[in-house]
Amino acid sequence: MKRRKGERLDALKRGHGFGNKIFVEQVWWPLAGHFHGLHPEYEVKDGRGKSYFVDFMWLTGDARIVFEIMDYGSHGTDRTKYRLDLNRELFLQSQDCRVYSIALDELKENPSFILSMLRHILTPYLAAMNGSTGTVERQYDRMERELMRIAIRHNRLIRPKEAARQLELHNMTVIKYCRRLVEKGKFRAVTRGESQRVMYYEYIGTMQSPDLI
Structure with a gap:
C-alpha cells in the first residue's frame, strides 16, 4: 500500500467487494x-492514460476475458454512470477484450444459472489450459487456429483465395496450411468433377474445440 496512490490505493483499501x-x-x-x-x-489504461479498473480480468493464452459484476444501485439509477460504464465496455472490446457483464441480483439469487452459462462459454479455454501450471497447451499454430475460426464464421467452409485476401497472404500459403489441417483431421477437402480439383475446405471439428483458442 505504501507504493500505491490514487485509485490503486483506494482499491487495495476497499478489498474484494461483496x-x-x-x-x-x-x-x-x-x-x-x-x-x-x-x-x-x-x-x-486507455490512449489518454486514463485507468479503468475491471472487476476481474482472466488472462489465458492470447485471450483477455473481463468479468464485470453489475449492481443496479450503482449502475442503473445514475444516467451519467450508466453512460460511462457502457463507454468503458466499448473501450475494453476495442482493446481485444471479451467482456461479460453479470447482474449482481442474478449472482445472489441464481448463481447456478451464471455458472451454467459461463461453463458453456469458457469450456474451450478451460480445456486448453493446464490446471496445474496455468499455461495453455496448443497443438495448432496461430495461422491454423485463425483458418479454423474463419471457416466457422463462414458456415464451416473456407475458400483459400478469399481467406488469403482477408489475411493478406499469398494464396499458396493458405493452401499449404489448409492441407496441413486436412492431415491433422480438422479440414476436409471438397473436390469437384473428374479432375478432383479442390474447390474449398470444410471444417469438421467441433465448434467448442479448445484447439481454437
Missing part, C-alpha cells in the same frame, strides 16, 4: 478450481 466474493465462491471456483490468470481489480 459481488466479487460471491462470483469467486459460487461461480469461478466451482467452474475452474484454480485462480491461474484471474486478476481482480485489473487496471487497463
Whole structure:
C-alpha cells in the first residue's frame, strides 16, 4: 500500500467487494478450481492514460476475458454512470477484450444459472489450459487456429483465395496450411468433377474445440 496512490490505493483499501466474493465462491471456483490468470481489480489504461479498473480480468493464452459484476444501485439509477460504464465496455472490446457483464441480483439469487452459462462459454479455454501450471497447451499454430475460426464464421467452409485476401497472404500459403489441417483431421477437402480439383475446405471439428483458442 505504501507504493500505491490514487485509485490503486483506494482499491487495495476497499478489498474484494461483496459481488466479487460471491462470483469467486459460487461461480469461478466451482467452474475452474484454480485462480491461474484471474486478476481482480485489473487496471487497463486507455490512449489518454486514463485507468479503468475491471472487476476481474482472466488472462489465458492470447485471450483477455473481463468479468464485470453489475449492481443496479450503482449502475442503473445514475444516467451519467450508466453512460460511462457502457463507454468503458466499448473501450475494453476495442482493446481485444471479451467482456461479460453479470447482474449482481442474478449472482445472489441464481448463481447456478451464471455458472451454467459461463461453463458453456469458457469450456474451450478451460480445456486448453493446464490446471496445474496455468499455461495453455496448443497443438495448432496461430495461422491454423485463425483458418479454423474463419471457416466457422463462414458456415464451416473456407475458400483459400478469399481467406488469403482477408489475411493478406499469398494464396499458396493458405493452401499449404489448409492441407496441413486436412492431415491433422480438422479440414476436409471438397473436390469437384473428374479432375478432383479442390474447390474449398470444410471444417469438421467441433465448434467448442479448445484447439481454437
